[in-house]
Amino acid sequence: MPVVKVRLSxxxxxxxxxxxxxxxxxxxxIGLDIEGIDEKDEIVRVEFNPNRPDFASENGILRALRxxxxxxxxxxxxxxxxxxxxxxxxxxxxxxxxPIIYGxxxxxxxxxxxxEISQLISMQEDLHNGVGRKRKxxxxxxxxxxxxxxxxxxxxVSKDFSFIPLDKQSEFTIxxxxxxxxxxxxxxxxxxxxxKFPLLFDSQKNVISLPPIINGDMTKITxxxxxxxxxxxxxxxxxxxxxxxxxxxxxxxxxxxxxYMRSYSPFEGMIKAPSLNPLKMxxxxxxxxxxxxxxxxxxxxIKYLQKxxxxxxxxxxxxxxxxxxxxxxxxxxxxxxxxxxxxxxIYRFNTSSPPALYFSGKKHINSKIFNNIREILIGxxxxxxxxxNIISRKILDDFFLKEKNxxxxxxxxxxxxEFEVLxxxxxxxxxxxxxxxxxxxxxxxxxxxxxxxxxxxxEVKEEWFLGATIAHNNAxxxxxxxxxxxxxxxxxxxxINTPGFNFEYYINGHSAKILLNEIEIGNxxxxxxxVLDNFKLRxxxxxxxxxxxxxxxxxxxxxxxxx
Numbered sequence: 386m387p388v389v390k391v392r393l394s395x396x397x398x399x400x401x402x403x404x405x406x407x408x409x410x411x412x413x414x415i416g417l418d419i420e421g422i423d424e425k426d427e428i429v430r431v432e433f434n435p436n437r438p439d440f441a442s443e444n445g446i447l448r449a450l451r452x453x454x455x456x457x458x459x460x461x462x463x464x465x466x467x468x469x470x471x472x473x474x475x476x477x478x479x480x481x482x483x484p485i486i487y488g489x490x491x492x493x494x495x496x497x498x499x500x501e502i503s504q505l506i507s508m509q510e511d512l513h514n515g516v517g518r519k520r521k522x523x524x525x526x527x528x529x530x531x532x533x534x535x536x537x538x539x540x541x542v543s544k545d546f547s548f549i550p551l552d553k554q555s556e557f558t559i560x561x562x563x564x565x566x567x568x569x570x571x572x573x574x575x576x577x578x579x580x581k582f583p584l585l586f587d588s589q590k591n592v593i594s595l596p597p598i599i600n601g602d603m604t605k606i607t608x609x610x611x612x613x614x615x616x617x618x619x620x621x622x623x624x625x626x627x628x629x630x631x632x633x634x635x636x637x638x639x640x641x642x643x644x645y646m647r648s649y650s651p652f653e654g655m656i657k658a659p660s661l662n663p664l665k666m667x668x669x670x671x672x673x674x675x676x677x678x679x680x681x682x683x684x685x686x687i688k689y690l691q692k693x694x695x696x697x698x699x700x701x702x703x704x705x706x707x708x709x710x711x712x713x714x715x716x717x718x719x720x721x722x723x724x725x726x727x728x729x730x731i732y733r734f735n736t737s738s739p740p741a742l743y744f745s746g747k748k749h750i751n752s753k754i755f756n757n758i759r760e761i762l763i764g765x766x767x768x769x770x771x772x773x774n775i776i777s778r779k780i781l782d783d784f785f786l787k788e789k790n791x792x793x794x795x796x797x798x799x800x801x802x803e804f805e806v807l808x809x810x811x812x813x814x815x816x817x818x819x820x821x822x823x824x825x826x827x828x829x830x831x832x833x834x835x836x837x838x839x840x841x842x843x844e845v846k847e848e849w850f851l852g853a854t855i856a857h858n859n860a861x862x863x864x865x866x867x868x869x870x871x872x873x874x875x876x877x878x879x880x881i882n883t884p885g886f887n888f889e890y891y892i893n894g895h896s897a898k899i900l901l902n903e904i905e906i907g908n909x910x911x912x913x914x915x916v917l918d919n920f921k922l923r924x925x926x927x928x929x930x931x932x933x934x935x936x937x938x939x940x941x942x943x944x945x946x947x948x
């Protein structure tokens with residue numbers, strides 16, 4: 386989960402009549418988790434859900450708290466956005482690559498300080514990773530306005546075009562940027578399949594940005610910056626507008642005056658940004674009360690919406706709910722009910738018993754089998770991990786190399802690129818865990834029992850799997866196979882066969898199928914060097930995975946359904 390730092394002094398100064406301890410205690414009640422308080426640096430570190438990108442900054446959190454404490458309630462409003470002559474002309478050559486570019490200008494009298502710059506950059510990256518889907522869907526440029534001459538031109542250039550990228554002193558060709566710079570290596574795949582590359586110039590032909598890779602150095606923001614250009618390039622109109630809305634309110638809270646900017650393209654005509662129109666939704670009062678188990682009046686519901694920085698209008702049996710444009714996480718009546726609950730106070734809800742009596746049941750045979758597997762592997766020195774069933778598509782791509790993941794089950798309207806699909810294998814999840822634990826001692830022996838999902842015959846098929854890995858400098862096929870054989874023998878008193886077979890994520894000649902009673906139930910092998918490199922692992926890894934549903938069926942254990 387992303388983390389944001391909030392200064393204790395900002396909390397105290399924003400709510401001078403409220404004890405700091407009370408303010409901090411209320412943070413979880415607006416959907417934040419307290420990771421820790423650093424009294425030396427005088428900050429509190431809080432985790433926020435990626436579906437609330439407005440919480441990616443101190444200002445966004447203060448904005449929500451002001452509503453909860455009834456300092457400011459109702460819709461936050463940016464008054465009097467200034468008209469301007471700022472213009473971006475879009476060339477038709479960007480049509481197939483990244484056709485959308487919107488932006489706005491923000492000005493104030495005071496220069497940015499170091500903390501403000503760090504907050505902006507942190508928020509930019511959180512937006513990249515969330516709404517922007519790791520820049521694939523949208524990317525953001527934040528620039529020093531005073532180094533830019535309008536109008537701007539958004540067009541394409543060849544890979545041998547050169548300019549000075551951010552934080553560099555000499556020119557690089559676009560090809561060099563993609564091959565040699567870290568940002569190019571990380572995000573170059575987004576544009577690598579094209580012959581031309583998107584570039585944003587000013588009227589003096591100075592390079593402002595190479596989206597979605599890197600900005601030009603000329604417009605770098607520093608403590609000598611007080612006026613900003615914000616530009617967003619995207620493949621989706623809504624994503625671009627959402628990002629600009631979040632950043633508009635952020636900069637407004639920082640004391641900036643917001644100015645409209647227009648984009649003229651052959652695809653959309655003239656577009657003025659930012660667009661900050663609130664979302665309106667009609668929700669029945671009875672629905673809200675049923676969801677929350679309360680008996681609130683129309684006036685109460687409107688009051689609690691206002692404490693959540695939303696608003697509402699009384700329509701007899703319904704409420705017209707009005708949501709600020711930066712609240713891109715709100716879609717339907719259940720989201721509105723949650724906002725009412727936050728305004729009402731989560732801490733005010735009472736616990737209650739279920740309406741009916743429930744009796745203890747019996748263990749399913751799977752529980753017994755899985756526990757036996759756990760005991761054996763733990764006895765062999767393995768540690769059990771639990772990963773989410775929802776995973777990043779990139780993690781699967783990094784593991785399966787050339788294999789196509791056409792059977793994946795996607796997640797609709799995901800707000801975070803880390804949670805895009807349901808996994809179809811456990812080993813990529815375990816590899817991701819190994820990648821996050823490179824600072825720990827080796828050998829690392831991990832296993833997981835979990836579900837996999839894939840589409841078969843137009844239906845979603847769920848299956849229980851076991852995945853196990855061993856990571857250290859001498860991890861090999863023989864070592865992981867001995868673990869597998871011991872597990873099957875001690876758990877089920879059976880022997881397995883492992884005929885050689887080349888899987889593209891294992892090293893050729895060092896992998897095999899796993900057969901039980903001559904039926905395939907999994908695979909085993911040494912992880913391919915390219916996969917190790919994809920996960921940035923600097924040690925060898927061997928792994929096996931078993932379809933536990935198939936194993937149980939083969940051993941005819943389903944007759945003993947409950948124990």
